[in-house]
Amino acid sequence: MAFGLTKKKKEDREKINKSLKKTRRGVFSAISDLFQANEIDDEMWDDLEALLIQADIGVDTSLALVSALREKVSKQGIKRVADAYDLLKTEMAALLQEAQPWSLEEPRLLHVVMVVGVNGSGKTTSIGKLAYYLKQNGRRVVLAAADTFRAAAIDQLEIWGERAGVDVIAQKPGSDPGAVVYDAIRASQASRQAEVLIIDTAGRLHTRYNLMKELEKLRTIAAKQVHRAPHEILLVLDATTGQNALTQAEKFKEAVNLTGVILTKLDGTAKGGMVFAIQEKLGIPVRFVGTGEGIEDFAEFDPEMFVESLFAPA
Amino acid sequence: MFDNLSDKLQATFEKLNRRGTLRESDVNAAMREVRLALLEADVNYKVVKSFVARVKERAIGVEVAKSLNPAQQVIKIVNEELVATLGEPGKLDLSRQAPHVIMLAGLQGSGKTTTAAKLALHLRKKGQRPLLVAADIYRPAAIKQLEILGQSLDIPVHSEGDRVAPPDICANAVKRARQSAYSVVILDTAGRLHIDETLMDELVAIKKRVHPVETLLVVDAMTGQDAVRVAKTFNEKIGLSGLILTKVDGDARGGAAISVREVTGVPIKFLGTGEGLDALDVFQPDRLASRILGMGDILTLIEKAEQTMDRDTAMKMEHKLRTASFTLEDFQKQLQEVKKMGPLSSLMEMIPGMGQLSKQVSAEETDEKLRTVEAIINSMTKEERNDPAVINGRRKKRIAAGSGHTVQEVNALLSEFRQIQRMMKQLAKGKGPGNLLSMFR
Numbered sequence: 001m002a003f004g005l006t007k008k009k010k011e012d013r014e015k016i017n018k019s020l021k022k023t024r025r026g027v028f029s030a031i032s033d034l035f036q037a038n039e040i041d042d043e044m045w046d047d048l049e050a051l052l053i054q055a056d057i058g059v060d061t062s063l064a065l066v067s068a069l070r071e072k073v074s075k076q077g078i079k080r081v082a083d084a085y086d087l088l089k090t091e092m093a094a095l096l097q098e099a100q101p102w103s104l105e106e107p108r109l110l111h112v113v114m115v116v117g118v119n120g121s122g123k124t125t126s127i128g129k130l131a132y133y134l135k136q137n138g139r140r141v142v143l144a145a146a147d148t149f150r151a152a153a154i155d156q157l158e159i160w161g162e163r164a165g166v167d168v169i170a171q172k173p174g175s176d177p178g179a180v181v182y183d184a185i186r187a188s189q190a191s192r193q194a195e196v197l198i199i200d201t202a203g204r205l206h207t208r209y210n211l212m213k214e215l216e217k218l219r220t221i222a223a224k225q226v227h228r229a230p231h232e233i234l235l236v237l238d239a240t241t242g243q244n245a246l247t248q249a250e251k252f253k254e255a256v257n258l259t260g261v262i263l264t265k266l267d268g269t270a271k272g273g274m275v276f277a278i279q280e281k282l283g284i285p286v287r288f289v290g291t292g293e294g295i296e297d298f299a300e301f302d303p304e305m306f307v308e309s310l311f312a313p314a
Numbered sequence: 315m316f317d318n319l320s321d322k323l324q325a326t327f328e329k330l331n332r333r334g335t336l337r338e339s340d341v342n343a344a345m346r347e348v349r350l351a352l353l354e355a356d357v358n359y360k361v362v363k364s365f366v367a368r369v370k371e372r373a374i375g376v377e378v379a380k381s382l383n384p385a386q387q388v389i390k391i392v393n394e395e396l397v398a399t400l401g402e403p404g405k406l407d408l409s410r411q412a413p414h415v416i417m418l419a420g421l422q423g424s425g426k427t428t429t430a431a432k433l434a435l436h437l438r439k440k441g442q443r444p445l446l447v448a449a450d451i452y453r454p455a456a457i458k459q460l461e462i463l464g465q466s467l468d469i470p471v472h473s474e475g476d477r478v479a480p481p482d483i484c485a486n487a488v489k490r491a492r493q494s495a496y497s498v499v500i501l502d503t504a505g506r507l508h509i510d511e512t513l514m515d516e517l518v519a520i521k522k523r524v525h526p527v528e529t530l531l532v533v534d535a536m537t538g539q540d541a542v543r544v545a546k547t548f549n550e551k552i553g554l555s556g557l558i559l560t561k562v563d564g565d566a567r568g569g570a571a572i573s574v575r576e577v578t579g580v581p582i583k584f585l586g587t588g589e590g591l592d593a594l595d596v597f598q599p600d601r602l603a604s605r606i607l608g609m610g611d612i613l614t615l616i617e618k619a620e621q622t623m624d625r626d627t628a629m630k631m632e633h634k635l636r637t638a639s640f641t642l643e644d645f646q647k648q649l650q651e652v653k654k655m656g657p658l659s660s661l662m663e664m665i666p667g668m669g670q671l672s673k674q675v676s677a678e679e680t681d682e683k684l685r686t687v688e689a690i691i692n693s694m695t696k697e698e699r700n701d702p703a704v705i706n707g708r709r710k711k712r713i714a715a716g717s718g719h720t721v722q723e724v725n726a727l728l729s730e731f732r733q734i735q736r737m738m739k740q741l742a743k744g745k746g747p748g749n750l751l752s753m754f755r
Contacts, residue, residue, distance in 0.1 A: 054358075245536075
């Protein structure tokens with residue numbers, strides 16, 4: 001890997017593992033128990049369905065997972081619960097597998113990453129962590145404060161910029177986000193100080209027509225300045241979000257064509273089971289996970305590890 | 315807001331519509347749909363189970379009232395059960411001696427800081443003297459965010475930077491409130507995970523120091539199945555007196571409201587319904603229930619209209635409409651009145667049946683169209699507004715240039731207005747509107 005983005009994969013795994021420990025004690029350890037204790041019967045299937053739904057995986061996806069597993073179990077003549085369990089893990093990990101590589105690996109003078117999401121999902125924090133993460137991997141990073149709407153959003157990004165040791169390009173609160181993006185791109189290019197520009201956008205509900213228009217505009221501005229920019233458009237998704245996560249992803253995808261998800265707040269007890277539906281129905285992969293409040297609590301997403309951790313006994 | 319859930323229930327009950335009686339098989343089919351709809355609305359799995367069981371028990375064998383069809387009968391039962399589950403209307407306990415301390419707590423990103431400011435504004439409108447307290451010393455710029463919000467409302471914010479322990483900040487704030495005769499003290503605490511022992515202990519410490527009369531959990535309406543665990547833990551560890559559901563203006567199905575209320579038994583007090591600082595509604599179970607069921611929220615709409623519309627203006631308008639002497643001048647005034655009530659998008663959701671319509675016609679697009687209309691009308695002279703017939707080609711050009719729109723758009727507006735006038739005349743003659751909906755096309 002050209003820029004060593006996967007260098008820290010092992011540490012990442014440990015981080016996800018650690019943050020998922022609490023879940024394992026919750027819903028997913030119940031799934032583990034289910035497979036260890038019971039025989040394969042109707043009741044087990046019903047219970048499994050219930051447990052998947054409670055993990056926010058969603059009714060449709062849960063039903064699909066269970067019926068696919070059921071069919072395979074009977075086709076392959078699986079009798080042992082443990083084998084069915086392995087099969088489920090494989091199925092679930094397969095759902096989250098993404099073939100497309102992260103485009104920041106491509107050779108390019110300036111990478112533009114746009115970060116979007118609803119209020120309170122953790123955009124600014126995630127940008128701080130992503131900046132630090134990229135910097136640790138040898139990238140020169142600049143941040144653009146294009147959330148000029150929320151009170152103190154710019155200050156918050158500036159503090160994160162300071163923590164990560166990267167420059168923040170900002171204007172006054174209430175100024176035109178488009179102008180901020182334009183300036184930030186010009187500054188990043190002119191002085192060649194940046195390889196990656198990360199744009200923080202205003203967090204507004206995806207049902208706000210004007211915000212969606214604004215995002216489209218920012219995207220166009222970026223595209224006019226830099227060839228094929230933004231190269232990545234990441235949706236920040238709070239792991240505690242329920243079924244609305246899919247709608248959010250749908251609406252943001254419609255407006256700006258998302259390339260990936262940053263799943264935040266994985267250190268709680270909710271685990272963002274919605275990413276299964278988002279990957280399956282919209283083809284948007286999870287790229288990173290946020291696992292705590294510290295600047296280092298951030299990791300590349302690893303589907304096998306994610307699922308493995310979910311099912312591993314506590 | 316709860317559109318998705320109401321869609322599902324509507325669809326279910328449409329299937330029920332043609333049958334004559336409430337048979338067990340009908341109820342079962344309906345309950346299967348209700349169960350799915352509730353699950354997709356993020357109502358907790360276990361809560362769904364008990365809710366559906368309660369509805370089913372009541373529905374089977376119920377004699378369909380003469381005035382209702384079976385579908386309406388089931389909706390009635392679901393509605394009653396929903397109202398019962400959602401509990402009593404939101405009320406703050408401000409009966410004891412001032413200053414009343416209100417503590418807000420919740421997960422990160424649930425909307426505490428914005429809600430604190432909204433609540434302060436709400437209470438000031440009720441005649442209180444609020445003091446906001448910046449007790450979130452952890453999140454970068456959280457203090458500044460509250461200070462900016464306080465400043466914009468002209469409500470003082472007590473902050474001591476991020477070096478003083480939150481319980482001390484809160485205690486000092488209460489002292490200050492006593493000295494300066496503030497009647498309500500609103501504590502904006504840091505967002506925290508319910509499993510973070512240290513931070514949960516901090517909340518307990520604050521509570522011990524300042525004895526809040528209300529400890530409110532701020533919950534994001536988009537929260538999934540985990541809402542139950544979060545609310546339960548907060549309630550067990552710090553003891554809650556109420557809930558505030560935020561981001562209700564999105565399209566989240568908001569099942570969290572139902573589950574959290576059912577599991578903790580703590581009442582829902584307020585709903586955060588928009589980005590504006592005045593977008594905080596007192597919780598009304600019957601209204602929320604009818605919104606969940608897609609029956610609209612006409613009561614809130616009327617209340618909003620009464621708050622903002624000048625009664626005299628409304629009376630005059632009604633007379634003009636009836637006598638078909640409605641001019642563009644009147645239309646301009648009407649637009650201004652409606653605008654005071656908030657964006658069309660939020661108004662449309664409250665009108666029964668409009669929930670569906672607002673999906674086809676984006677309300678924001680309508681807002682945009684209205685802005686065009688307003689700009690054009692504003693560019694007319696008073697004479698032109700009162701008698702559009704005088705508007706000739708030259709005037710049209712001037713109006714177009716003045717409003718930043720095209721002559722075609724001016725023409726379109728004028729012809730639409732003529733149509734409305736014609737309809738008004740027919741109405742005035744008592745011919746009936748034929749299809750009222752054509753007014754909106």
